[in-house]
Amino acid sequence: DIQMTQSPSSLSASVGDRVTITCQASQDINNYLNWYQQKPGKAPKLLIYDASNLETGVPSRFSGSGSGTDFTFTISSLQPEDIATYYCQQYDNLPITFGQGTRLEIK
Amino acid sequence: EVQLVESGGGLIQPGGSLRLSCAASGFTVSYNYMSWVRQAPGKGLEWVSLIYPGGSTYYADSVKGRFTISRDNSKNTLYLQMNSLRAEDTAVYYCARLFYGGNHREYDYWGQGTLVTVSS
Numbered sequence: 001d002i003q004m005t006q007s008p009s010s011l012s013a014s015v016g017d018r019v020t021i022t023c024q025a026s027q028d029i030n031n032y033l034n035w036y037q038q039k040p041g042k043a044p045k046l047l048i049y050d051a052s053n054l055e056t057g058v059p060s061r062f063s064g065s066g067s068g069t070d071f072t073f074t075i076s077s078l079q080p081e082d083i084a085t086y087y088c089q090q091y092d093n094l095p096i097t098f099g100q101g102t103r104l105e106i107k
Numbered sequence: 108e109v110q111l112v113e114s115g116g117g118l119i120q121p122g123g124s125l126r127l128s129c130a131a132s133g134f135t136v137s138y139n140y141m142s143w144v145r146q147a148p149g150k151g152l153e154w155v156s157l158i159y160p161g162g163s164t165y166y167a168d169s170v171k172g173r174f175t176i177s178r179d180n181s182k183n184t185l186y187l188q189m190n191s192l193r194a195e196d197t198a199v200y201y202c203a204r205l206f207y208g209g210n211h212r213e214y215d216y217w218g219q220g221t222l223v224t225v226s227s
Contacts (some may be wrong), residue, residue, distance in 0.1 A: 034213045036152075043201055043217035044152065049212035087152055091205075091212045094165050096142075096154040 002026050002090050006099030009053065012107045019103045020073040023088035028068050032092040033065055035073045038101075039084045054093075080106060109133035114157030116221030123192050123225075129185040129218055137180045140205035142214065143187045145198035148201050153198070156187065157205065170196075176200050192225045199223075 003026040013019050023033065031051040036044040046055045048064035051071055061076045073080055083106055088099040112137040115127040136155070143155040164176050175188040185202050192222045201222040206215040 032212065036214070040150075043220055045214055045217075046215050049208075049213040053211070055213075055215070087219070088151070089214070095167050096155070096157070098152040099153070101151045105128075 001095055002029060002093055002097050003086055004090055004097050004099040004104055006008075007087055008102060009040045009100060010103040010105070014076050014081060015078055015107045017078045019078050019082075019104065021072070021073040021086055023066075023099050024095075025064045025069045025092075027070075029090045029092035031067050032090055033064075033066070034089045034091070035062075036087045036089065038085045038087065044087065055077055059103050078104075078106075109204075109220035111204070111216055113200065113202055113218040113221040114146040116200065116223045118177055118226065119192055119223045120227050121193060121225055124188070125192065125223060127189065127200055127202075127223070129187075130182045131183050131185065132202075134204070134216075135180075136178050136185055137181050140207060140212070141176075141178065141185045142203050142205050143174075143185075143200055144214070144217075145149075145196075145205055146220075147198045147201060147202045152200075155200070158185070189223070192223075194225050197223060197225045 005024045035048040038044040050102045054063045063074045064074050066098050085101045085103045110132045112130045138225045142157045173191045177186045201220045202218045203214040204216045
């Protein structure tokens, strides 16, 4: 199975800050990497697909980059409504696997 | 408008069985890759199962031999039959569509989730 290692596991930042989350795959996943946002009590929401493509309707302050085994998710200017847990997910091989999540809080 | 609505969760004793349903609207379940993903209380997301449009099915090792994914094309509904339930199966179960777009695949639509609690 492909292991997805996300860091940090939690993060506290101020409104307006630039926030970066990393995700490392245990093997090359050919950019088959998605990022999701999950707010408490809600289903996950797709933000970024194929490592760097912004899902329709998602604010442009969200972005993704990376290739091979190392990927980055960035919020350029943190907003109060961005408080959530963020997950990376690979689909290069079954089983589909998720990172352990990054809980983002407002400082 | 695309919508996925899960039902069938509840409290069940260890060793028992439960069938989850996921009624879809706005698209055809049988033409799409459909999945179940679960989330134990306070934990992360765990992929459970996947069914291809052609009918092939795949399972996480943790549920293989106990869970069965299926669909009813006439009802446009996805199912997850869960047998021999264990305490560690306690989770919110989400159904989700795995969209295949060229060379990328992503879970673009999710249900609201249904809670399964396995406890005596």
